Amino acid sequence: MPQKVDNPAAADGAPAESSGVKSARRAVDLIETFAANDVWLSLSDLHARTGFPRSSLHGLLRTLLEAGWLEADANTARYRLGVRALICGTAYLDRDAVVPFATEALERIREKTGFTAHFARRNGTEVVYLETRESQRSTHLVSRVGRTLPTHATALGKALLAELTHEEIETLMPASLTALTPNTITTLEGLHAECAATRERGYASEVEEGTLGVRCVAAVIPYRIPGTDAISCSMPIAQVTDADAQRVGELLAEITAELGQQLRRAGIR
Numbered sequence: 001m002p003q004k005v006d007n008p009a010a011a012d013g014a015p016a017e018s019s020g021v022k023s024a025r026r027a028v029d030l031i032e033t034f035a036a037n038d039v040w041l042s043l044s045d046l047h048a049r050t051g052f053p054r055s056s057l058h059g060l061l062r063t064l065l066e067a068g069w070l071e072a073d074a075n076t077a078r079y080r081l082g083v084r085a086l087i088c089g090t091a092y093l094d095r096d097a098v099v100p101f102a103t104e105a106l107e108r109i110r111e112k113t114g115f116t117a118h119f120a121r122r123n124g125t126e127v128v129y130l131e132t133r134e135s136q137r138s139t140h141l142v143s144r145v146g147r148t149l150p151t152h153a154t155a156l157g158k159a160l161l162a163e164l165t166h167e168e169i170e171t172l173m174p175a176s177l178t179a180l181t182p183n184t185i186t187t188l189e190g191l192h193a194e195c196a197a198t199r200e201r202g203y204a205s206e207v208e209e210g211t212l213g214v215r216c217v218a219a220v221i222p223y224r225i226p227g228t229d230a231i232s233c234s235m236p237i238a239q240v241t242d243a244d245a246q247r248v249g250e251l252l253a254e255i256t257a258e259l260g261q262q263l264r265r266a267g268i269r
Helices: 018-035 043-050 054-066 083-094 098-113 155-161 166-172 188-201 242-265
Strands: 070-073 078-081 116-123 126-133 148-150 204-207 214-220 229-236
Touching: 018 043, 018 054, 018 078, 018 083, 043 054, 054 070, 098 116, 098 126, 098 229, 098 242, 116 155, 126 155, 148 155, 155 188, 155 204, 155 214, 155 229, 166 188, 188 204, 214 242, 229 242
Parallel strands: none
Antiparallel strands: 070 078, 116 126, 116 229, 126 148, 204 214, 214 229
């Protein structure tokens, strides 16, 4: 008498959960595809970007739409991220013990400098902005929270890469680095030189490497080894001299050192 098989996938030797794991992985990839594109996407767009079969995409889109992770434009049959993505992203910040301490430090920096201050964390070859305090003189007031930029093109990223060894940077970073502006460093040799300079002076610096018209300085918050978090200050190049930027960089190094001590005393690692 044939033995009953509860899961057909197990009948041919495949793991019982393999199809479920594959669908979950595709759902995550789909969400990340939406996060990486700031436009509404159709099924054809998603098929071109992911390579997933159209039949699978239909089911995934319906499931994510019903769960609130996507919203749809009925007139164009296109999709974008839904409110559920914001709710879960906010929950990450709400549960991060470092954020309240970092926010207080950002307020101090903005008060002392008059410029915009950012708190960010390295995620692989990118920095993720977790909190921002915009300059009161700013005319755009656009928060970067949740956005990412490449480490090699930001003072934040270079401050955090300087925490790594030469070999770790070689392993982590691609040989060719993407240019965001004509001033962006695009070689590993140049990046290593920047990291060495960062270690020597105690803070990182960049001039129009990430955004034209803006220069930044940044310092690591020393509560983990290697450091994972950093704070930066963004300054319009027309409003600051090299000496001004140096003073702000030294201020950041001082404030982040104090913040690191606070976090360690609070038992936050």
